[in-house]
Amino acid sequence: MKYIKAIGLALFLASLVFFTSLLFLGQFRLTDAVLQEAVSEEHYPILKEELAPMMGNIYNTNFSFASDFNNYFGAYNDRLRMEEQYEKVIWDDYAFSVTKASSTGFVADNKLLLLLLTIIAGSLGALLYVLPSPRHKTGGLKHEGVYFSSLKSRGWLGIVVGTYLIAFYVLLYWFAEYITNWVLLADPVSVVLSGNPASKWFMYGLIYTLAILVMGVRMFRKYRGNKYQTLRTASVMFFQLAFAFLIPEILVLFNRPWHDFKHIWPLDYTFFFEYRVENMLSSGAIGMFMLIWGILLVIVGVPLMSYFYGKRWYCSWVCGCGGLAETAGDPFRHLSNKSLKAWKIERWMVHGVLVFAVVMTAMTIANYFSGFSMLGDATGVVHQWYGFLISAAFAGVIGVGFYPFMGNRVWCRYGCPLAAYIGIIQRFKSRFRITTNGGQCISCGNCSTYCEMGIDVRWYAQRGQNVVRASCVGCGICASVCPRGVLKLENGPEQGRITDIPILTGNDSITIHQTVRI
Amino acid sequence: MSDNPEKSTSKGRKIVFIGNGIAGVTCARHIRKRDSAAQITLISGETEHFFSRTALMYLYMGHMKYKNIKPYEDFFWGKNRLQLVYDWVTEIDFEGKTLKLQQHDLITYDILILATGSVANKFGWPGQALQGVQGLYSYQDLEAMEANTNSCQRAVVVGGGLIGIEMAEMLRSRDIPVTFLVREENFWGNVLPKEEAQLVNRHVLEHHIELKLVHELKEIQDDGTGKVGGVVTSTGEQIDCQFVGLAVGVSPNIALFKDTPLETNRGVLVDEYFATSIPDVYAIGDCAEFRKPVLHRRSVEQTWYTGRMHGETLAYSLTRKPVPYHPGAWFNSAKFLDIEYQTYGVVPARWGDELQSLYWEHPEGKICFRAMFEAETKVLTGVNAFGLRLRHDFFDKALRNGSTIEEVLARLDKADFNGEFFDKGYLQDIVRTYNEQFDASLRVHKKKGLFSFLRS
Ligand SMILES: Cc1cc2nc3c(=O)[nH]c(=O)nc-3n(C[C@H](O)[C@H](O)[C@H](O)COP(=O)(O)OP(=O)(O)OC[C@H]3O[C@@H](n4cnc5c(N)ncnc54)[C@H](O)[C@@H]3O)c2cc1C
């Protein structure tokens, strides 16, 4: 058992190192044919001229190629700006597509092999590492040594991993031209699924899905015997694999718009953007279905499901962000901030983002129906800012990159507008609650510590009060880790859901005297 | 001023607690809720802030850090005007209503509440003062344990009770081999009936803890440097070890009251209003001993829950009107390694003909349920559950109302507190067992499907 774990870890680390080193391998060569393929017809002649100094040169690193490209390309645009010929400025982002198309040599020639040796081997290694059962094999949940682990308690290993993740996201969102080799690796899979070469988002989706699957298996091991944990983990694995990864690509294969049927506005903040709506409207019956389904989810599906089951039906059973948080993020769940101050900040932030998303969408729709006479391009600027601040910086860089620093639900807690929306329903109109078992709490703090949403569960439990909180994603971990069987996630009548018991069950001294007095 | 007898009930009265454990803190919180003028001071030399003693083990095991086991954030105390004094009280002048502290100035009080908790028992074994020999009660004990087990090849834990098994689990979490000496024939044999106790025995062995039943500690040996080098048991067996955990119970912490007029026995003697022999002085929690214990309960109650209830009740008496201590049905819980335990009401370790017992155990031997009831009336007296979670409110009511075993079994699904999707088959198994054992024909509820929660 020990050896399997060690081999797994070694394989994972070796794959990770190799994967990272790929960024420094391969060759890049811009040719006429490549350029013609990678850029639009309109821009081809211009860029051919501008990039002439690069033509035919062999670059030995991704970095030198992309920076040369950015220099020449940027110089052209700068010149036009100086000359105030704004209409000629090229806004398209060609750096990534040209760099990827120019890749030749080692990486481009061995995509499948390298995919196996890096991403697939890494996943296998991770799987070997998580598969062997924990030491005692006696059942029960083990959190032993969590706070002695450098990775899990913001030690140097945690800092390294967090930094790596942050760097990954920064490259992915804003400097994708430097990671074209990674994207190339995903080509073979993408071609099989949709017939197209991989985009950076496909590569990301592949890694993301694998992370959920592999770490989902870890959840099965860690919480075995706990059916709630097992089922909801299986559920997020399924929804990620089928709904977020496979079905959208298959839609593309059949010339339909890429669509994730479980992605709900306002988390799917572009849903009502003009290009999305037009895309759906022009895709026949299935497109129409996408549009109606998406709207129904927002106005009927979410309120109804959340009324019956609470936020959890989405956040810890279906959602992709939640899926990653609940699997890959599980080792970091205790790092969430439990202070009252954090709760205050959370409420301002998450509802602020909700307002931002709603206002932006309202503007967009109004603008659309007024034939762009109302706000013109202003909505485009708002879209860009939202995309940059909320979607990329917040959900991506901070949301996942900060796992080892602030826990696995930073985005869900402070930033997700859908979570804010469902949270309001859960708080005020839902059958869901976490019931506290009378007076059995010993205030040990396991529940609060392992609550990824930073809810001070103990605060409620130790006063015999049920936990009814907007942010609770119903992961059920608090109930699993409680050593005294105090907490139970339940759906039930709204009456008696929120309790305030002055004296806990088990002490009749005061209740008896109160009744005597009446 | 302090000799003014009116002072203890007047506005702005000075209420001082010695001890900031669950008993003292609960009492102080409840007083503050109903009396915003009182000046409340909590003194403790152990830690500045209240922490959960029950969670000490989780620090050692790396589940949590110290800040996680503090039930209230540090700002809480200031916000609620609960003044904290981090120091040891060294002397009490009951006449002058004044406390002497190690570092701080004198503190006067109108009302003094003693909530000093317990100390770990040591029974005068040869060698018990050696380095590496300790109990586990205080935060300082935990720090000592951290240091004492630093390079430990084998540890011996003495005492088959709740703290003993916790210590064994703690040590095992660091891969330290553990020998566990239990005086009784089974683990916690003076509290648990045989079947339950043996269930725990098996589980202890499964965790590679060397369980030695009917073994007592006779002597602790010096390794020649003032540290523990081994122990000798009552059977004459010698075991090499570098750490000895003494978990043979706790006693009220009353050293401070020796040679004072305060009446003590094992603990500070109190009536049902927690009043001691001295006016305006009360005692609650582990350190109190009832002159007349409540029926079916001990005179010294040493649990978290009772400490809390003492605090709740005394606070009510001091702010509304005096009420005697009147706990409901007994309840308790623990976790034996991986197996959770809950109990409600009275389940004795041994019983005579006046009681009958329904016992069901899962074939895998890690889950069990016992219900005790009066032979004549079938009225339920208590239940034990291992590996199952039961609803406190359900049993609190059933026991108070004098429900019979059959009434309880008929509604057993309402008592279930296990997580969703937990296999509820055990409910029918229990009823079936009852039918077989007592030749009854209670209806066995249909097994609910996996997705029955959809209909709930
Ligand atoms: C390891 C362990 C695990 C336990 N687990 C459980 C459990 O699972 N369930 C359960 O019900 N119970 C459990 N208990 C028992 C429970 O913790 C105690 O019953 C409870 O904490 C007693 O509370 P208290 O307020 O009476 O006293 P304490 O919590 O002991 O508080 C008394 C405080 O007063 C301080 N003090 C004493 N003398 C002075 C002085 N002269 N000057 C200043 N300060 C002083 C002490 O240092 C201490 O901080 C456990 C106990 C231990 C040790």
Ligand code: SF4
């Ligand atoms: S309160 Fe419990 S169920 Fe809710 S998010 Fe926190 S740990 Fe999960």
Ligand code: SF4
């Ligand atoms: S984990 Fe359980 S016993 Fe511990 S504080 Fe939370 S509810 Fe209370």
